[in-house]
Amino acid sequence: MSDAAIHPIRFILSDLDGTLLHPDHRPSQRTVDTVRALRAAGVFFSLASGRPPKAMLPMVETFGIDIPVAGFNGGTLISPDGSVLVAHHLPAEAALIALALFSAAPDVETWVFADGDWLRRDLPGPMVQRETDGLGYGPVVVESFEPYLDRIDKIVAASLDTQRLIELEAQLQPRVQGLAQVSRSQPVYLDVTAMLANKGEALKTLAAHLGVPLEQTAAIGDGGNDPAMFQVAGLSIAMGQAEEAVKRQASVVTGSHVEDGAAEAFERFILSAGLR
Template identity: 75%
Template sequence: MSEPIRFLLSDMDGTLLLPDHSLSQRTVDAVRSLREAGVLFSLATGRPSKAMLQQIEALGVDLPTAAFNGGTIVNPDGSILVAHYLPATAALTALALFVDQPDVEIWVFSGGDWLLKDPHGPMVPREQHGLGYPPVVVESFEPYLERIDKIVATSNNTELLIELEAQLLPKVEGMAQVSRSQPVFLDVTAMEANKGAALATLAAHLGVPLAQTAAIGDGGNDPAMFHVAGLSIAMGQAEDAVKRQADVVTGPNTEDGVVQAIEKYILPR
């Protein structure tokens, strides 16, 4: 008999959320039934913490949550439990690589603000809808170098992002994490800012052994927590490279895959 799951850590976009960034009532109900069964539940996302508040409230999450792929872990009262900033050298290396790419928009997240130079980029409306707040237009990213939570290169040219990921990885090895949180987003965060470290930190904070944790996600930033969790679940629409690193695969987010996973793999335990 496998161990009962006492803590589930879930990704948000592409996992808990529908493609229009909303939560289905079935998902809200399934999370409530988890908590009624005594299973702890929290969120780990590439988003900034202030872009999780609506979902935290809707789902009744009362535990610390992991933003910026685990770069910032925030207590329910808004105070910071853990913060890892991107080293300035790694930030400069990433920015220098991305700046010459005509198809790529560059976003910098610092202190909860979403900073960019061009507010008219094609990817901006989608992100503003997802985050729920507008960007701050800056002349330069230089003043923020000491406190960068995340740099994102975004483009509809997903092949280009795969190439940029391969080029950047060796340049920032040991200094930064580089992963595609969605096919159109290439995220650069601090070395310690990964969902695996976040899961381990949260489990220790909650007093739950890792063997009794589960993680569910769909993006290239999710296998970090799959490798740490006692049970790992990939979403049905995830890329094959992500699915291969999970113990089980559930339905896609368009079919309430999280609900299916909770009912099939977590509550029966």
């Protein structure tokens, strides 16, 4: 007898980019239909993303989500109407350390998310258009990040040089230990958030809000910020294109996002198991 049969899944927390969405930042009709089938079957469904909350709202509408979702890697929980329920800001000490390290790195763009805005200081680099396409809006140019130090939601180092971000992650981790979370949400993005701003905490908070035991939850994702929820979910699913280190921390591995791997996993491991 499968674990899904013993503990039928009642709540799914899903990553967005690289999981539910194709490279063009849109979900397939199959994925949309499968999420709707889950909700029709009585399964709660929500999102946990590194995206700012306002960049998640179009997907909340697309999938018909009617429970809170988690932005900024779990640092901010919002209701479907966009109102903020919980917000965990990055300590100023950790922000200063990260900003100093990233600003000194060549070929790395440094962004700050605060007050609902995406902020940048320097001339736009090649990553700005990519992020604009994904979020659906562009950055606000500021002279300094200093006025925002007491309310930063997330700092991002963005670069097409993935190895450079891996090196920065290794350098930053010990410097902000106990102060901040450091993870690569995608190979080209290195995120810095508050300690409680992680998808594992988001899953626990949302499951408690819904009254669902953790053994009846599922988590699915592809990035370095997703194992935090894998570690607490009853069922954890890694996308096929995820790095091996991410796959090793999941219960099962499905197809890639271009193969509609999320829909495949929902159909195979949750809908089929729950409807037997």
